[in-house]
Amino acid sequence: MKGMMSYDLMETIRNTNEWMGASARAMASYPIWGLTPHPMFKVMSAWGRVTERSFARMVIKPDWGIRSIAGEDGRDHLVEVETLVDKPFGALIHFKVAGRDPMPRRIMLVAPMSGHYATLLRSTVASLLPDADVYVTDWHNARDIPVSAGKFDIEDYTLYLVEFMKHLGPDINVIAVCQPAPLTLAATAYLAEQEPDAQPRTLTLIGGPIDPDAAATEVTDFGRRVTMGQLEQLVIQRVGFKYSGAGRMVYPGLMQLASFISMNAEKHAQAFQDKILAEAKGDGSEHDHHNRFYDEYLAVMDMTAEFYLSTVERIFKGLEIAQNRFTIEGKPVDIGKITTVAVKTVEGANDDISAPGQCVAALDLCTGLPDEMKAEHLEPGAGHYGIFAGSSWRNNIRPLVLEFIDEHANGPVKAHGKGAPKGASKVTPIRAAKA
Incomplete structure (x- = not known):
């Protein structure tokens, strides 16, 4: 069926990278390597942790994580x-x-x-x-x-x-x-x-x-350059056998993610390099800026092809x-x-x-x-x-x-938080008529 093999291939690649990360993390974390304190093992373990987490997040829906408010x-x-x-x-x-x-x-x-x-x-x-x-x-x-x-x-x-x-x-x-x-x-x-x-x-x-x-932006320019037929051939695939929507035509989340990352590839590569080095040095943490950002950024979902x-x-x-x-x-x-x-x-x-x-x-x-x-x-x-x-x-x-x-409410509502800050841009109440 059109696109199903390529959809499952992408999922296979993702799953393989997650497994490789988990394997590297487990292998490099054995206590026995403490007898040969070579930095390679720390880097290998750090690479494994970051890689496993990153590829696992791609198929996990994030939690809202809003537990309480004051x-x-x-x-x-x-x-x-x-x-x-x-x-x-x-x-x-x-x-x-x-x-x-x-x-x-x-x-x-x-x-x-x-x-x-x-x-x-x-x-x-x-x-x-x-x-x-x-x-x-x-x-x-x-x-x-x-x-x-x-x-x-x-x-x-x-x-x-x-x-x-x-x-x-x-x-x-x-x-x-x-x-x-x-x-x-x-x-x-x-x-x-x-x-x-x-x-x-x-x-x-x-x-x-x-x-x-x-x-004009890069997004609008792309929309102008590519015909609808080309777009359908390039990005539309059929959901693989692993999911409940098997057979549905979609724009896969993994393909969208590849597009997102390619727009700022150098920036993302540097961010992951810095994270791996921080983990190797013992400076990483579960909820640091990198993890908080990429746990959300890497979590992608498929869109229906017709949408x-x-x-x-x-x-x-x-x-x-x-x-x-x-x-x-x-x-x-x-x-x-x-x-x-x-x-x-x-x-x-x-x-x-x-x-x-x-x-x-x-x-x-x-x-x-x-x-x-x-x-x-x-x-x-x-x-x-x-x-x-x-x-x-x-x-x-x-x-x-x-x-x-x-x-524009029936009456003014008292704000619980702070009002407009001093020096902030003010509301423009009306727009100059252009007609």
Whole structure:
């Protein structure tokens, strides 16, 4: 079957490297080698530990790891992850804080489906939990979904978001990070026309490709160079026999990971070399920066072939969202129908994945919104990751997003955390008309 042998070959290579790492670690760790204290054994053991861990992480879904948060009452409150809506390709989960009353702010984080698990937003969730009730879209790994569950493309993804928003109610504030930004905008427009009373209160779009042509990046250039036929031949494979989704056509996570690493190969190679030397010297630790970053970075998931291909074809090549031509089941979704949902965009000045200009294009599409319900923010010096999980997010962007949510709530909400820092970039209340 097309792609199944190559899929299993990739898994075999991964499994072999994990076994080689475990073997090297075990072999070099025998006490007898202490009689010949040669540094080779320490380096071999360190290489084995790092290699085994790295290749094992590629098939393990990371844990959220958010055990508790500090409350206003001075106590630590336990955090429990509960599933509110469970569907074949994704779930809506809630971070339930024990012993805490419902919060005035309710936030739904739309996690990207772009190769990594929703846990990529762990630090984003942790930063919002003290000030809001937080809900997250937790997408499932396509390799674990039986073929009998059917297809899942960008229209299905959008309808999932519609269902999640309807479940949470109209007082929800939606934040979409990266890849789902255009589809979240479309889902909001769909609700505006079909069920206006179910629309969210605010919509914040962070670093998403609303208009990929607004600013070229390596990602958009690749999408332009490769035809859909070439793309399908290059990256689409069939899930192997090891998983429940055997036979499903996917864009494999391992292939995506190879692509991610190749973009900064020298940086990653240096990071692993430094980690091996640190382990050999006895300076490594279980939860150091390297392990915390790569435990998440290396954990990848498969995407359904139809979702990946329809994203490239319709969002990047066809510009259906950028030109307001997106359809669901043949019915047009008019972004101009959004008239009551306040919309804010956030971009990073140094974002090389979704460059400045791509996300803010959403405001021009919202022709039915008054200027006072639109806002934008460009974070100086921030890259793609930093605008939702780094210091730029924690120190500047997060306070501004909470301020935006409160500005468009029924009344001001007292923040539990710090407000906008002194000297931080302020909310731009309106966008200069370009028409």
